[in-house]
Amino acid sequence: MPGEKSRGEIGEIRTQLNALSASGSRPEAAAAKKELFKKVINCMTIGIDMSSLFMLVMTAGMSNAEDVVLKKMLYLFICTYAQSNPDLTLLTINLLNKDCKDQDPTIRGLALRSLCSLRVANLIEYIVSPVSLALQDRNPYVRRTAVLGVLKIYNLDAAAVRNAGMLEDLHDMLQKDPDAQVVANCMSVLLETDSGQSLVTRALVISLLNRIKEFSEWAQCQVLEFASHYRPSDEQEVYDFMNVLDDRLSHSNSAVVMATVKMFLHYTLSMPATHQQVLERIKDPLMTLLSRDNFETAYAVLCHFHLIAQRAPIIFSQIYTTFYCRINEPSYIKHLKLDILAAIADETNAYDIATELTEYVNDIDEKLARKAIRTVGKIALEVQDVPGLVERLLGFLDIGKDFVTAETIVQVKDLARKYPDIAEVCVGSISNISLEDVEEPEARAAFIWILGEHGQGIQDAPYLLEACAQGFTNEEDQVQLALLSAAMKLFFKRPPECQQLLGVTLAAASAESSQDVHDRALLYYRLLHHNLQEAKRIVASPAPAITRFAEEQSPEQRDHIFDELNTLAVIYRKPSSSFTNAVPAHKEEEDEGLISIGGGSGGAVAAAAPAPVTAPAAAVDEGSSLLSHDEQQEAFFADPTSNGTPPAAQTPSPSPAAPAMDLLGLDDLLGGTSLAPPPAAQPQQPPAPPPLQLRPQPQLSPQVFQQKWGTLTNMAKFQHRLSASAMAFVEANKHQDFCKKVTAANIAVMASGGAPPTYRFYFHSQRADRETRILTESIVDKNTSTMQIIVKADDTDSPEQFQRLYQSVLDTL
Numbered sequence: 001m002p003g004e005k006s007r008g009e010i011g012e013i014r015t016q017l018n019a020l021s022a023s024g025s026r027p028e029a030a031a032a033k034k035e036l037f038k039k040v041i042n043c044m045t046i047g048i049d050m051s052s053l054f055m056l057v058m059t060a061g062m063s064n065a066e067d068v069v070l071k072k073m074l075y076l077f078i079c080t081y082a083q084s085n086p087d088l089t090l091l092t093i094n095l096l097n098k099d100c101k102d103q104d105p106t107i108r109g110l111a112l113r114s115l116c117s118l119r120v121a122n123l124i125e126y127i128v129s130p131v132s133l134a135l136q137d138r139n140p141y142v143r144r145t146a147v148l149g150v151l152k153i154y155n156l157d158a159a160a161v162r163n164a165g166m167l168e169d170l171h172d173m174l175q176k177d178p179d180a181q182v183v184a185n186c187m188s189v190l191l192e193t194d195s196g197q198s199l200v201t202r203a204l205v206i207s208l209l210n211r212i213k214e215f216s217e218w219a220q221c222q223v224l225e226f227a228s229h230y231r232p233s234d235e236q237e238v239y240d241f242m243n244v245l246d247d248r249l250s251h252s253n254s255a256v257v258m259a260t261v262k263m264f265l266h267y268t269l270s271m272p273a274t275h276q277q278v279l280e281r282i283k284d285p286l287m288t289l290l291s292r293d294n295f296e297t298a299y300a301v302l303c304h305f306h307l308i309a310q311r312a313p314i315i316f317s318q319i320y321t322t323f324y325c326r327i328n329e330p331s332y333i334k335h336l337k338l339d340i341l342a343a344i345a346d347e348t349n350a351y352d353i354a355t356e357l358t359e360y361v362n363d364i365d366e367k368l369a370r371k372a373i374r375t376v377g378k379i380a381l382e383v384q385d386v387p388g389l390v391e392r393l394l395g396f397l398d399i400g401k402d403f404v405t406a407e408t409i410v411q412v413k414d415l416a417r418k419y420p421d422i423a424e425v426c427v428g429s430i431s432n433i434s435l436e437d438v439e440e441p442e443a444r445a446a447f448i449w450i451l452g453e454h455g456q457g458i459q460d461a462p463y464l465l466e467a468c469a470q471g472f473t474n475e476e477d478q479v480q481l482a483l484l485s486a487a488m489k490l491f492f493k494r495p496p497e498c499q500q501l502l503g504v505t506l507a508a509a510s511a512e513s514s515q516d517v518h519d520r521a522l523l524y525y526r527l528l529h530h531n532l533q534e535a536k537r538i539v540a541s542p543a544p545a546i547t548r549f550a551e552e553q554s555p556e557q558r559d560h561i562f563d564e565l566n567t568l569a570v571i572y573r574k575p576s577s578s579f580t581n582a583v584p585a586h587k588e589e590e591d592e593g594l595i596s597i598g599g600g601s602g603g604a605v606a607a608a609a610p611a612p613v614t615a616p617a618a619a620v621d622e623g624s625s626l627l628s629h630d631e632q633q634e635a636f637f638a639d640p641t642s643n644g645t646p647p648a649a650q651t652p653s654p655s656p657a658a659p660a661m662d663l664l665g666l667d668d669l670l671g672g673t674s675l676a677p678p679p680a681a682q683p684q685q686p687p688a689p690p691p692l693q694l695r696p697q698p699q700l701s702p703q704v705f706q707q708k709w710g711t712l713t714n715m716a717k718f719q720h721r722l723s724a725s726a727m728a729f730v731e732a733n734k735h736q737d738f739c740k741k742v743t744a745a746n747i748a749v750m751a752s753g754g755a756p757p758t759y760r761f762y763f764h765s766q767r768a769d770r771e772t773r774i775l776t777e778s779i780v781d782k783n784t785s786t787m788q789i790i791v792k793a794d795d796t797d798s799p800e801q802f803q804r805l806y807q808s809v810l811d812t813l
Contacts, residue, residue, distance in 0.1 A: 010052065013040060017056040030067055033060055037073040044080060051081040054088045062095060068106060071099070075114035082118040089118055093126045100130045105139035112142065116149035124157045128164050135169050140179035147173070147185040151192055158193075167193060174199075175207060183208070184219035187226060205230045209244050217253045224248070224259035225566070228266050238267045238274070249285040254297050257285050258304065262565040265308075279308065279315045287322065295330055302336045303570045309343040310558055316344045324356055325368075334368055338375045342382070350383040354392045361396055361404060370407050377411025381418055390415065390422060394429040405433065406443035413446035416454065418546045427454045435464050444468075444475070445482040452486025453543070455493060462490060462497040469501055472508035480517045484509055485539075488524050492540040554725075560732070577731040578724075581756050692801040693768040694746035700764045700773065705750050709775055712792040716799035718807075720787045722780070726813035730759060730780050738813070745809045747776070757782035767798060774802050 016036050020029055040057065044050055050057075054077075061074035078096075082089040099111030112134050115127055131153065134146035150170060154161045161167060167190070174186040187208075190199055208223045215223060224245075232238045241263075248260040261282045268275040289301045305323075309316050316323075323341050325334040338360075341353050360372035373396055380389040393415070396408040412430060416423040430450060438444050448465065455461035468475070468483055475483065487505040491498040509521035527535040553573065560575045569576045722730070729738040739749045742763060750762040763776040777790045789806065791799040 009043060009048070010050065013043075013050075014053060014056060017053060017060050021056065021059045030070065034067075034070055034073075037061070037070060037077075041073055041076065044077070050077070051085055054081060054085055055091075058092065058095075068104070068110075071107060072110060075110055079114050079117045082120055086120045086122060089120055090123065093123065097126070097130055100134065105137075105142050108134070108137065108139070109142045109145040112149060113145045116145075116152040119152075119156065121156050124153060124160050127153060128160055128166075132164055132166060132169070135166070135173065140182055143173070143177070143179065143182045144185050147182060147189055151189045154189075154193055161193075175204065180211060180214035181216065181219060184215055184222055188222060191226070200226070200230045202230070202233070205241075209241060212245070212248070217251075217256055220248070220251075220253075221255045221259045224256070224263050228259075228263040232267060235271060235274070238271065241267065242278075249282065250288075254289050254292075254301070257289060258301070258566045261286070261304070265562075265565065276312075276315075279312055283315060283319075287319075290322070295333055299333055299336060300571065302333065302340065303573075304565065306336065306340050306343060307558065307562060307565070307570055309340055310553075311562065313344045313346065316340075317346050317349055320344055320349045320353060325360065331365060331368060335371050338371050342375045342378045345379045345383055347383060347386055350379050350386040351388055351392075354379060354389055358392060358395075361399065366403060370403060373404065373407040373411060377408075377414060380411070380415055384419055384422075390425060394426065397429055397433065402437070402439060406438055406440040409433075409438060409443045409450075410446045413449055414546075414549070416450060417543075420545055423454055424457060426450075427457050431458045431460075435468055441476040441479050445478045448479065448482040448486045452482075452489040455486070455490040462494060462501055465490065465498075466501045466504070469505045469508065472505065473512070477514050477517060480509060480512065480514070481520060484517070484520050484524065488535075488539045492536045557725075557728075575728055575732060577733075578728055692798070692805045694774075694805075695766045695768045696746050698746070698748050698764060698766040698773075700748070700750070702750065705762070705764060705775065708773060709777075709792060712775065712794065714793050714796050714799055716789075716791040716803050718789055718803055720789060720807055720810055722785045722787055722810065723813065724785075726810060727780075727782065727785055729813045731756075731782070735759065735761070741813060742809060745805065747806070747809070765802070770795075772798050774798050776802070776806065 013036065016032075020033050020036060037057075037060075040050055040053065057074065057077050061070060061077075075096075078089065078092050082092075093115075096111050096115045099107050100115065102108050102111070112130060115130060118127070127149075131146050131149045134142050134149070137143050137146065147170060150161060150166045153166075170186045170190055174183055174190065177183050177186070187199070205227050209227060212220055212223055227241075232241065245260050245263065248256055251257055251260075264278045264282065265275070268278050286301055286305060290298050290305075292298065305316070320341060323337045323344075325337055329337075338357070341357070345353050354376050357372045357376050361369050363369050363372070373393075376389070376393050376396075380393055383389065393408060393411060396404050399405075409430065412426045416426050427450060430447070433447070435444065435447055435451075438447050448468065451458060451461045451465055455465075458464075465483065465486055468479075469487070472480060472483065484505055487498065487502045491502045506521050506525055509517050510525070512518050512521075524535075524539070527538060557575065561569050561573065564570070564576055567576060568579070572579060726738075729741060732738075735752045739752060739761075742761075743749060747763045747765045750764050752759070752761045754760045759780040759782070761776075761778040761780070763778070765774045765776075766772065767774070772794045774791065774793045776792075779788045780786070781788070787810065789803075791802050791806070793799050793802065
């Protein structure tokens with residue numbers, strides 16, 4: 001019985017503690033106390049609650065005040081059970097305060113650290129005074145502990161720290177303290193607090209960099225990260241800083257090297273010629289880090305190589321052999337090296353790289369072989385003029401492995417989309433493949449797309465698709481959609497051969513349970529019945545050449561990641577705002593639900609709006625209708641008749657035109673049942689309303705906004721799904737990027753804020769053709785990537801017109 005065993009152990013320890021407490025401070029009792037305390041700590045470690053022994057442990061530990069080891073275990077016991085026993089913890093304050101004045105600096109530091117680790121808010125008043133005294137202690141160990149204690153108190157009660165003037169003391173110590181670790185601790189604490197925003201000054205940066213060799217390796221990384229946020233006043237200052245830090249590039253610690261690299265690159269961004277020289281200078285230190293046997297470090301360095309190579313591929317184009325895979329490397333290193341090879345490939349090395357990748361296609365590791373094929377395809381897309389690259393890719397079709405053929409077909413499809421002029425070569429190689437031999441859905445969809453897009457050059461294309469159409473119901477959704485499109489396109493190129501194929505495909509698709517497949521089949525059928533020439537123009541028009549694929553990372557996103565060099569953003573290949581919470585953990589509760597109006601600290605009004613609101617900042621009335629939207633919103637979106645659209649925006653859809661032809665007997669192929677709706681009179685469509693024009697820089701005070709929001713009745717409610725890039729805009733830079741985009745459309749920001757996963761935005765605008773005011777509330781749910789919007793206006797037609805304008809703005813993010 002674990003419970004009975006635990007109770008038995010606690011009873012035995014209690015008896016021993018009583019006996020040792022009565023023995024006093026005799027030397028022979030000290031050793032017994034240490035062993036007993038070790039037993040108590042062991043029980044705590046395995047999860048046994050020892051809080052019932054609190055007073056006995058205190059009594060036994062206090063009798064041997066000079067024993068440092070015993071004190072360490074006593075302090076650990078006190079800190080562990082302080083929060084669950086705040087009343088008993090109060091009894092330990094005198095002991096800890098007394099030890100904070102001990103002659104031994106080790107005991108002073110241990111006592112101070114334990115005192116600050118109690119984490120009991122009611123005891124803050126007893127902690128502030130010892131910490132303030134310890135900041136002036138003559139021993140550096142005590143000062144280091146006291147500096148970190150300031151941060152612990154700040155997380156519990158920031159006002160107590162400010163009132164005691166501790167932050168000002170840390171500012172002084174940051175510049176004057178002789179101990180480097182104390183200075184590093186001061187810098188870390190100040191950066192964690194609000195006062196750290198104004199730390200980056202020229203005098204402080206110069207002071208820290210001049211004594212950087214005195215810091216520990218961890219502290220050096222902190223100093224370099226801190227200094228990277230400073231902007232030098234001129235080029236000479238940049239050179240001075242780089243000369244001071246040049247030897248850090250050859251440091252044995254990889255973190256110090258990477259922090260120095262970040263500083264060099266950021267300092268020279270506005271100096272193109274120097275930036276190019278810096279890229280050349282950092283190449284050798286990074287290559288040295290790669291030569292070490294630590295694969296985890298190598299992976300982090302390679303991620304930075306990949307990011308830098310995307311910005312300046314020519315720097316590494318001559319050392320491309322360095323990124324060839326080695327047999328002893330783990331798969332994650334090999335895959336990353338292939339990405340780098342694709343990034344640095346150019347006319348001078350593309351063929352050699354493709355030749356090396358050809359060897360990897362035969363590797364026993366299937367994932368690596370697939371990655372190698374995708375990399376050859378990517379190189380062929382980027383460096384199209386190099387002869388032999390396409391032939392290398394098409395040569396993979398002769399290997400005879402199913403997964404190699406599947407991956408190759410997908411890459412050939414992308415090549416044909418981007419370079420239609422080489423499509424004939426690609427189609428000729430693929431025409432000999434049987435569709436039955438291609439089993440992977442993505443590859444089947446790609447093969448079918450080629451047959452539909454370039455079927456006029458493949459003699460058996462209609463018959464290959466016909467065989468696939470017979471098993472339509474067994475295909476995946478993406479294959480069914482590709483087959484529908486291919487049948488339509490091929491029908492307009494080879495009508496007699498594809499009439500039956502199209503009929504069979506439309507009939508099978510119209511009976512599918514997948515809504516996408518079913519709706520596309522109805523769309524194609526109604527297009528054909530409405531107007532054959534219009535259907536051909538819509539479906540079979542020559543497709544423009546692809547210039548950039550959606551899967552590729554945008555240059556703007558790469559620049560954003562480059563700004564966060566030497567962080568996890570480089571490893572994850574996405575901005576930190578997409579995977580971190582910008583609000584510190586100790587501030588989440590106090591910040592939750594707060595909205596700043598008129599450019600307060602929680603919002604982005606001051607930075608985003610071209611003309612800031614002239615009224616002073618005002619607190620939001622929690623009882624006002626501005627924030628009591630939840631009940632109204634839930635009622636609206638729960639209403640099955642609303643369909644997420646305001647009544648004013650719900651218009652009946654026009655009936656389709658009556659069929660004008662039988663389309664070569666298509667209805668017979670569908671079993672005599674027409675998919676077209678019964679004939680109905682075509683209503684005359686009203687002319688499209690002109691786009692809504694808004695006045696630039698509208699002015700509105702928060703008080704008027706509150707008043708109008710509670711009285712306006714003309715409204716539109718709708719929901720909009722945000723793309724990944726739109727969510728990045730919302731979360732980045734404290735919402736400032738999103739607010740700037742909205743402001744560019746003459747929609748002014750009234751308030752913004754909130755805490756993840758919910759963000760709130762309030763906007764106002766004014767029509768250019770009249771005095772109508774338009775107020776908007778937008779609530780973003782990060783978990784579902786949706787924005788729920790309420791629009792209110794002075795007249796009835798503005799909400800619907802503003803809805804279209806606002807959705808177009810969101811779609812451009």
